[in-house]
Amino acid sequence: MLTWGNRQKPNTTMPTVKDVARVAGVSTATVSRALANPEKVSEATRAKVAQAVRETGYSPNAAARSLRRSESKTIVVILPDIANPFFSDVISGLEEVAHSAGYKVLLGDSAHDPKRAQDYFDLVPTNQADGIILLTTEIPYTLVKDRQLKSGFPLVMACEYFDDLELPTIYVDNEKGASKAIDYLLDMGHTHIASISGPISNPICRDRHQGFLNCLRKKQLNFDEKYLRQGDFSFSAGYQQGRVLLQMKDRPTAFFCHNDEMAVGVIKAARDLDLKVPGDVSVVGFDNIKFGEYCEPELTTVHQPREDIGRQAMKMMLDILASNDVPIRQTLRTQLIVRGSAGAKPQTH
Amino acid sequence: MLTWGNRQKPNTTMPTVKDVARVAGVSTATVSRALANPEKVSEATRAKVAQAVRETGYSPNAAARSLRRSESKTIVVILPDIANPFFSDVISGLEEVAHSAGYKVLLGDSAHDPKRAQDYFDLVPTNQADGIILLTTEIPYTLVKDRQLKSGFPLVMACEYFDDLELPTIYVDNEKGASKAIDYLLDMGHTHIASISGPISNPICRDRHQGFLNCLRKKQLNFDEKYLRQGDFSFSAGYQQGRVLLQMKDRPTAFFCHNDEMAVGVIKAARDLDLKVPGDVSVVGFDNIKFGEYCEPELTTVHQPREDIGRQAMKMMLDILASNDVPIRQTLRTQLIVRGSAGAKPQTH
DNA sequence: TTGAATAACTTAATCGATTACATTTTTAAC
DNA sequence: GTTAAAAATGTAATCGATTAAGTTATTCAA
CATH class of the missing domain: 3.40.50.2300 (Response regulator)
Incomplete structure (x- = not known):
């Protein structure tokens, strides 16, 4: 087997400020200044240093700089x-x-x-x-x-x-983002809307759910807790939770998902159960990932910049x-x- | 507007080896060794140093270490x-x-x-x-x-x-990977197979194409150059190139794409042209990205680990x-x- | 008890860039 | 031509960890 032989630690050590200083015939302080604060150095010296840098192929050692500058x-x-x-x-x-x-x-x-x-x-x-x-x-x-x-x-x-x-x-603004999705679904006549949330310990998920609830309340609709399910933002979580909800006797007619991957999971679950999207079930996602444009049907979603x-x-x-x-x-x-x-x-x- | 006030550069400087050495009542060299080569330090000293490290909350400065060790x-x-x-x-x-x-x-x-x-x-x-x-x-x-x-x-x-x-x-092994895909398509009777390649300047794309050609040759089939199209691995490249190919008079019945995103793009192009996948057109991708399991139809592809x-x-x-x-x-x-x-x-x- | 070998430490140099402070050179005003 | 101010440069300390080289302490054999 062809191998990449034992590496000799680079014998050619990198040039340092000292080298540049020597070549340019100035002190290290001047080199450093010429590079960091060119305006504090005379035209002529600046040129000499620049030339020396070129000649030596110098570039400053980051560790040394970090140490000195603490950054x-x-x-x-x-x-x-x-x-x-x-x-x-x-x-x-x-x-x-x-x-x-x-x-x-x-x-x-x-x-x-x-x-x-x-x-x-x-x-x-x-x-x-x-x-x-x-x-x-x-x-x-x-x-x-x-x-x-x-x-x-x-x-x-x-x-x-x-x-x-x-x-x-x-x-x-997650609350408002969710509201846009829910208002849209409500406008299309949906009253049984399920929510596939991210972990509710997550504040943004709580905000999104709040936006959801606000919209229902405005229309004097109640939210049925059984329609709320948590997932971990993965395709498979969407699929699993979607499947459970879709097999209920009074299954929801629409889904609001806290991200696009879970929404895509729900769509697949619907497909597997021979339900048409959006004919039988509507699905809205969140995030607007690239992929949403390429699924079937194309995903309606809430865009995040x-x-x-x-x-x-x-x-x-x-x-x-x-x-x-x-x-x-x-x-x-x-x-x-x-x-x-x-x-x-x-x-x- | 509530703001996060001017940050005072951390006044509380981090403890250094010196601090630890002082607290432990040993030299800095001993501290360093106690941490890096514990076996070279006596049980008792090791304990003292460990204690001092805990007390001071010491952790070594990476820049200093990098500088010294050149790594x-x-x-x-x-x-x-x-x-x-x-x-x-x-x-x-x-x-x-x-x-x-x-x-x-x-x-x-x-x-x-x-x-x-x-x-x-x-x-x-x-x-x-x-x-x-x-x-x-x-x-x-x-x-x-x-x-x-x-x-x-x-x-x-x-x-x-x-x-x-x-x-x-x-x-x-890209050549072999491609062959698996093409053999599969040939086995299903396809003779007009298009290829949506990545940039042909890319050696792996050439290998994949080679695998493609080898399979055809084994079956005494010719490859029609018009069926070869280049893309940049994006969804939209797949869509565009796919669309062009699918609108040809003698359109291919199958596509081999150099990645899954382009394959998904082709599937969308087919859908837009009212062609059924896989009824009218077969599509095989490369990579096996997660998403392939969730598109419609689910993507046949070549897995890369x-x-x-x-x-x-x-x-x-x-x-x-x-x-x-x-x-x-x-x-x-x-x-x-x-x-x-x-x-x-x-x-x- | 002595001496050699070993173990356990300490001192001080080092990595390379930056910069406070000191020194020299230039400029400009009178 | 002086002199004060300003500009340009040099000297040397510094950042913090590591480690070569040197010192002291301990062990053990004879």
Whole structure:
């Protein structure tokens, strides 16, 4: 078998400021200044240094810089599950802003494991990261609480939030988002609407459910608790819970799902039970993931501006690091995307 | 508006080895050794140090350690597009192995921008990362070539590969994978099979196409070049190319797509043209993304063990860093997943 | 009890960039 | 031509952990 032979630790050590200084015939301080504060150095010297940098192929050692400056130009992003497509776009947005400000993004998949989340949090005091952006509440509360108490700890939440913690947070108005979906279903005559929620321990799920209930109340409709089911945002949770609901004697005629994957799961459950969507059952999702446009029927859903959330979150973080004031809570707008998975209430029902 | 007030740079500086040494009543060298090589320190001292660490809440400064050790315990993973669900699972696998070995994963979305890729590569010589794992060939060839020439540069490829570079690589046998799909379609009587390929500049796409052609040749069938179309692995590429092909007079009866998203795009194109899948057109994808189980019809596809690829790639990287021999090319097995999107060739055709 | 070998520590140099402080050079005003 | 102010540069300390080299303490054999 062809192998990649024993690697010799690079014998060619990288050039350092000293090398550049020697080549340019100046002191290391001048080199450093020429690079960081060019305006504090004479035209001529600047040129000499630039030339020496080119000649030597110098680029500054990040560890040394971090040590001296106590900053790493790295932001940790903690998310519950990297395989969830919802987060991809948020991350794109985060990355974009981070990169253009010279920051790197270190991704922390907490994998539903508190120990791991802890590890990632520790990167900040150890100077490996400058701040933490949380995309999940699914980590030990005390972990977050403790940091939030230290007012110097750069911590930003995005997409979700903690009820009782005053953290800079960027998310969507979930209550209103849900209302848009429910009003739409009510307008189409549905009265038996089921809800496949995310974990109700999650504040955004409670908000969405609240939006749901508000709409019913406005129409003097009661919500039947048996129509509320919890899932974990996965396809299969939607499928399973959907199946249970669809097999009830008085099955709902419409579903509101707390994310698109569960909505797609419900659609599949309906298909397996020979129920037509939207003929027999209407389904509305949340998030507007790319895939929704390609399922059958195309998914009616509530759009979240995911890249924007990412961009804003990273901006907040950079503001915090620059000691600028930052809003405690900032919400972005949702939008109902009407496609084909929800229709009029069936006559026969 | 409620804001998060000006952050005071943490006044409470972190404890250092010195602090621990003072509290424990030993030298810093002893502290360091007690933590790194406990067996070289007496039972009693070890206990004192442990206690002092607990008391002070010490945890070592990563920048200082990196500087001294010239290693960062960080691996950069460069991928073309983080929003592509194919990569999520690969990343999960990478993360898993990295984390359990005390390494962090820094994600680099090259966003199809050569400049960015360059930036990420530079993290290694500047000591911010110990190695690079490439999940794409879509970056400047010279960038990779240059590094590959330095035999000390820790570089691993996964999922894809460069034709003419001897890099440690882990991927799937694409030719064989494609053959499984095509043989299946041939067995069902199809003779007019279209191929929606990824960019043909991509070696894995050439391999897949080769597998395709081999199967035809074995059956003495010719491949009509007009049935070959290139896409960029997106839903919409599949849709567009699929639409074009399906509107031909002698439209193909089956499609082989180089990934699942394009396959789903083709299915949608067929639906829009009132063609039944698999009644009128059969479609086979590649990758076996989660979503394939939830479309209508469920997607027949070629499975790639994505998490495994990720795990193996990271293992290779760690081996390289430990100066162990590493195979130049390692392939994993694909598997044909038969679901509902491909069926017999229509009679009428 | 002595000496050699080993174990347990300590001292101090080191990694490389940054920057406070000190020194030299230039500029500009009179 | 002086001189004060401003600009440019140099010197050396610093960030915090690691570790080579040196010192002291302990063990054990004879």
